[in-house]
Amino acid sequence: MKKVLAASTVVAVAGSFAATANAAEYTVKSGDTLWAISQQYGTSVANIKAENNLTSNLILPKQVLKINEKTVKAAPHDTTLYHIVAGDTLGKIAAQFNVTVADLKAWNNLASDLIIAGKTLKVSAQQAPVKTYQAPAQQAPVKTYQAPAQPAPVKTYQAPAQPAPVKTYQAPAQPAPVKTYQAPAQQAPKAATTQTSAASYATNSSVDAHLKLIMQRESGGNPRAVNPAGYYGLFQFSPSTWAAVGGTGNPADASVEEQWKRARILYTQYGAQHWSTAY
Numbered sequence: 001m002k003k004v005l006a007a008s009t010v011v012a013v014a015g016s017f018a019a020t021a022n023a024a025e026y027t028v029k030s031g032d033t034l035w036a037i038s039q040q041y042g043t044s045v046a047n048i049k050a051e052n053n054l055t056s057n058l059i060l061p062k063q064v065l066k067i068n069e070k071t072v073k074a075a076p077h078d079t080t081l082y083h084i085v086a087g088d089t090l091g092k093i094a095a096q097f098n099v100t101v102a103d104l105k106a107w108n109n110l111a112s113d114l115i116i117a118g119k120t121l122k123v124s125a126q127q128a129p130v131k132t133y134q135a136p137a138q139q140a141p142v143k144t145y146q147a148p149a150q151p152a153p154v155k156t157y158q159a160p161a162q163p164a165p166v167k168t169y170q171a172p173a174q175p176a177p178v179k180t181y182q183a184p185a186q187q188a189p190k191a192a193t194t195q196t197s198a199a200s201y202a203t204n205s206s207v208d209a210h211l212k213l214i215m216q217r218e219s220g221g222n223p224r225a226v227n228p229a230g231y232y233g234l235f236q237f238s239p240s241t242w243a244a245v246g247g248t249g250n251p252a253d254a255s256v257e258e259q260w261k262r263a264r265i266l267y268t269q270y271g272a273q274h275w276s277t278a279y
């Protein structure tokens with residue numbers, strides 16, 4: 001339990017003097033410091049430490065401290081504090097210490113003339129607080145948004161325009177020339193003998209009678225007749241037809257008898273239609 005101090009005034013005067021104060025006890029609360037307690041009771045940290053045999057500034061909650069129990073010796077021009085009591089005004093205190101109200105307000109950072117009983121006032125210029133330079137708070141740097149770098153555009157290769165193809169005129173295919181049959185030139189009388197000889201192989205059968213007519217129409221009875229269209233001999237066999245009826249080699253090179261033989265086979269199988277429907 002804290003004992004209330006009687007109101008007292010401590011005045012600094014030229015020369016040294018001794019001043020005594022009423023003893024009190026103070027129970028330390030959470031957050032207290034020796035300096036705050038010394039300011040509350042108008043004493044000094046050194047006095048409180050001496051009165052309580054403290055070797056450091058460490059104090060603990062619920063710890064009981066003795067305040068102003070011993071005589072304090074003040075030095076000339078020492079700091080002067082005044083403990084405010086009920087009924088005090090700045091004007092009365094200024095007159096008591098031969099200072100101005102403006103001085104008291106400046107030394108104690110007061111914005112008005114309001115003071116509160118139980119508080120202390122600095123009543124000397126030597127008690128004015130030492131002003132320490134406090135650097136202005138650094139402003140947080142303004143973060144500017146920086147858009148991500150745009151990737152370089154991809155250059156695409158564009159092939160040069162192809163010239164339109166030149167259309168070349170292509171003449172229509174010429175139809176193959178129509179090969180007309182040209183009868184072999186009439187041979188000398190000797191050839192007639194050959195024709196007669198070729199016809200002599202014919203028999204009196206109806207097949208041979210027809211073949212004789214075909215022979216005259218196809219080769220004129222010439223066993224070596226050659227048609228530029230690809231037909232050979234008495235009956236103008238094509239190589240494929242000649243081979244189909246068992247012939248070998250060139251029909252025009254075969255004997256007259258062989259040519260008649262192959263003609264009879266062809267006529268027997270297919271009739272005269274192989275040569276012409278006119279027969």
